[in-house]
Amino acid sequence: MAGDGTRIHVARGADGTIRVAAGSPVFAHDEVDAVGPDFARSVLDVAGAVLVWPVLGEPGPPVAEVHDVGRAQQWLWAVYGEPTAAAVHACATAGGEASPVPAEPGALAGDAARLGFAHWAARWWPASYTDGIAVLEPDVLGLESAALTHRCQQLFDDLGDQPDDCVPELIEEHRAGLGPLIRWWRSAPQPADTARRLEKVLRLIDDAADAAGLDGPALRELRSALERGLAGTPVDAGALFARRDGYALAAGDAPGSGGRVIARGSGTNDWRRYPPGFVDAAEDSVSWTARALGARRQMEVEVVAHVAAPVTGALLVAEVRVNGGPPSRVPLARRDDVWTGRADLDLNPHHDLPAAATAPQVEVGVLLPGFDPGAGLGGRADRDAVRALARRRLADAAQPLASADVYDTFSAPFLAETLAATATSEDY
Structure with missing residues (x-):
């Protein structure tokens, strides 16, 4: 972006924190961040700072x-350029706000943005069977994140307060993906750009493991494979990784409980209220039915499960509000491909499901207790924009890259996206 006219604004806040931002004057430190809701931004904890990029745009x-x-x-200096580094130093010394300076980003700027996006994808990628957005293989994404982190070591130091400087942990956590990744690289036929990207990632992982003192059969296999080079063995890349084929929605009978249906509808699927891998990211994944059983009023909730959703352990709940009343919670359990649950509502004059024809105002959302951050910015339009981004990236990942250099750009697909782009609609 050097020479494109982008200006960097630097200002010091009352708490001593220095904010660096491009394109417009630095906004007040107590204002809501201008880069959008948390699921539409990527974040990196680095030495002495936090970096934030908008995912959209x-x-x-x-x-x-x-x-x-x-x-x-x-x-x-390597992310913004020497003028910005000098302006930050001046603000730290004299306070106030520095005059805008030109952006002169170096190679680290693109690598840092790419690493931030990898962390975003691990947390927010909107995998959905119903929306046709394929899951990113977690071991492939994790190993590429390890490679990128190693490449971005200039962003980190040894003080241990940067959770995103986690190369050894990422390699250990996703070690099971190394063997399939090696066989994918050594397979044939495959596009030349894919082979180059695979080799680049594998060599970075090898360097990172060596620097961290890691060892083991998978890493020794990696070193041996890099020494031997390509083998030309035919292989189906998709078959190398643990794929959850045969995923069918709402298998089995619905948990009907009889009674008269008063109302039914769709709830809100707010991605921020549960961890990744629990719920299908489609907007209509949450549905509910209200029934009258004599004087009782019962709520049934179904939530389409993510393909990786846990069957045991932490359980989701549905939060139900009727006619603006206080929330009630319905425990959910994993049943085949859905989270399901039902519960009687504790009704009072301000929280009622009427027996008359008047439709109640019902709000239903899904959350994991203890994880839920509460209400925040972002709505359906933001989630739709993220889904559109994922579809564009998968479509791009299905096409060969123009050159090896393109892989070093922010928008180039991750290996996990390339793998996901080969998935058919039957896979997801």
Whole structure:
């Protein structure tokens, strides 16, 4: 972006934090972040700062909240350019706001943005059977994230307060994906650009494992494979990884409980209220039915499960509000491909499901107790935009890259996206 006219604004807040932002004057520190809701932004904890990029729209320099200027100076110049690094130093010394300076990003800027997006994809990728958005294979994404983190080591230091500097942990957690990744690289036929990307990631993982002192059969197999080179063995890349084929929605009979149906509808699927891998990301994944059983009023809720949703352990709940009344919670359990549950509502004059023809105002959402951050920014339009982004990236991942250099750009597909792009509609 050097020479494109982008200006970087630097200002120091009352708490001493220095904010760095591009394109417009730095906004007040107590304002809501301008880069959108949390599921529409990628975040990196780096030495002395937090970096934030908008996921939607054109990529550009991140917004930085710098809390330790001394530590941040090791990467500021490589992400924003020397003028910005000098402006941050001046703000730390004199306070106030520096004059806007030109953006002069280096190679680290693109790598950092790509790493931030990898973390975003691990948390927010809107995998959905009903929307036709394929799951990203977690071991492939995790290993590529490890490779990118190793490549971005200039962003981190040794003080241990940066959770995103986690190369050894990522390699250990996703070690099971190394063997399939190696066989994918050594397979034939495959596009030349895919082979180059695979080799680049595998060599970075090998370097990172060596630097971290990691060892084991999978890593020794990696070193041996890199020494031997390509083998040309035919293989189906999709078959190498654990895929959850045969996923069918709402298998089995619905948990009908009799009674008269008063109302039914769809709830809200707010991705922020449960961890990744629990719920299908489609907007209409949450549905409910209200029934009258004599004087009782019962709510049934069904939520389409993510293909990786846990069968045991932590259980979701549905939060139900009727006619603006206080919330009631309906425990949900995994049944085949859905989370299901039903419960009698504790009705009072302000929280009632009328027996008359008047339709009640019912709000239903799904959450994991203890994880739920509560209400926040973002709605259906934001989620639709993220779904559109995922579809575009999968469509792009199905096409060969123009050149090897394209892989080093922010918008280039991850290997996990390339793998997902080969999935058929029957897979998901």
